[in-house]
Amino acid sequence: MxxxxxxxxxxxxxxxxxxxxxxxxxxxxxxxxxxxxxxxxxxxxxxxxxxxxxxxxxxxxxxxxxxxxxxxxxxxxxxxxxxxxxxxxxxLARRSVFVRKSAGSKEDIQVVAANIDTVFICMSLNNDFNLRRLERYLAIAWDSGAIPVIVLTKSDLCKDLETKLNEVAAIALGVEVLVTTSTSDEGYQSLNRFLSNGKTIAFIGSSGVGKSTLINCLLGQEVLDTNGIRNDDKGRHTTTRRELIILPNRGVVIDTPGMRELGVIRADLSKSFSDIDELAASCRFNDCTHKNEPNCAVQQAIKDGRLPAERLESYWKLKKESKYEGLNSKMIEKEKISEMFSGMGGMKNARKYIKEQGRKKRR
Incomplete structure (x- = not known):
């Protein structure tokens, strides 16, 4: 050969x-x-x-x-x-990895995709639309080491697009949001600029949101099986296992099965909830839990209507699931670095490694 x-x-x-x-x-x-x-x-x-x-x-x-x-x-x-x-x-050592807690398991970690550059978080603009689930995806995606991009699908089925875009923008801080539809040739073109030689993009999302359909559009042919929308306005589950697909001269994409559960093992809350972190800087106490403390800037923002109470609830829930409950953002980062370098001598070697990486970037 x-x-x-x-x-x-x-x-x-x-x-x-x-x-x-x-x-x-x-x-x-x-x-x-x-x-x-x-x-x-x-x-x-x-x-x-x-x-x-x-x-x-x-x-x-x-x-x-x-x-x-x-x-x-x-x-x-x-x-x-x-x-x-x-x-x-x-x-070989992974440069990035999107992981979740295995469904029905307290211990096992499931690797969804490894060595990815961009995570396309796909959510349809019909009955699948769920801001709290999107927050979970973003927290895991930021922690993966890849760059998250939100891909809103099936815009042709949405009657209040502007409202939904505003809701997404309120929680997708620092994340690009793309609106797509597979019913026209122009409906998916915005994805093309993320494709290039050597790059890897993982399509992540619930069942039936149109991940496989979008990949077929990018390929220009029906490579992946897809099914239409059911009578209840939800897509039929099609992808049964993860698959890496080559796009000639434009890198590769990874199609993943829909995830009914998205258990959190690790999460980057400092990026996915940067609005809460910014507010917390004005709290009276450095270790404020944003529950009962006096002069809490986060609770005040909720009273003023600047922060939805549901977003703080989601923040607490993700913090608890990722075992960061009771820690502030700086403590969380220290905990993550210690865990990352636990097999290399802990924080001392972590600081040495970070300094070396900084010097390499300046060269």
Whole structure:
């Protein structure tokens, strides 16, 4: 088979991954495109092949989230499966990862997509419209390391578009909002400027909001199965598992199944609730919980109508779920950094790492 039939750079392979891969002799780099039970589809320079993890990999894994996920770059023992399934020996370090708590589980973390540059948070402008759910998506997306973009779908079904846009703008602080419809050729063009060689975009959202339909529009052909709107104005569930799809010379997109539950493991509340953080700076007490303390700027904003009470309730709920209850924004960031670098010597090495990264950026 002819080598270099797949443009690995367009697939998202960066110099950072290439350098890391050099430490694994006699292995080849590939990217996970889909998974079904214990089998994976991995794209290498020679095309897509079926692969499974090695026995040693199984033995090393301590947590379900450490197994390969769609979007991961992995090291495999071959570049095609003409001689049998490939064997995945390790996963390269993730640059970003969108995770959620596994449905019905208190412990397991489910990796939705790895090594993504942009998260398209898709929400339809019909009965799926839910601001509280959108806040959850944004909190997880900001924490993933990727850039969130809100994609409002099925605008042709919305009778009060301006009202809904204003409601979204009030909670989507610092996030771009796109309005789309699949009923016209112009209805999805705004997505195209986020596509480029080597970039990875994950489509995240509830069942039936039109994720697969939008991807088909970008591809210019019906690659993914879709179903129409049901009588109750909700979309039918179509995507059954995560799948990475290549757009020639325009990077890759990851289609994900609809999520009925979005359990929070980690969240970036400082970005997703920056309005509350800004108000909190004017509270009388630095550790104000915004509940019963005197001179609370957040409670005052609610009384004045500048902040919806539901938004503060959502903030408290996400804080509790992500185990940050009782911590202010600075304490949360310290906690996240300590957890991130726990295996590297904690905060001391974290500060050293951050300084080194800062020097690299200034060069």
């Amino acid at each position: 002819k080598l270099n039939t797949i443009d690995m750079n367009n697939l998202g392979l960066t110099e950072e991954f290439i350098q890391e891969a050099k430490s694994y002799k006699d292995l080849f780099i590939g990217r996970v495109t889909s998974q079904y039970k214990n089998l994976y589809k991995v794209m290498t320079e020679n095309g897509e092949m079926t692969a499974e993890v090695s026995g040693k990999f199984h033995y090393r894994v301590k947590d379900f989230s450490e197994y390969p996920a769609v979007g991961d770059f992995v090291m495999v023992d071959r570049t095609d499966d003409s001689q049998g399934n490939g064997i995945i020996h390790c996963t």
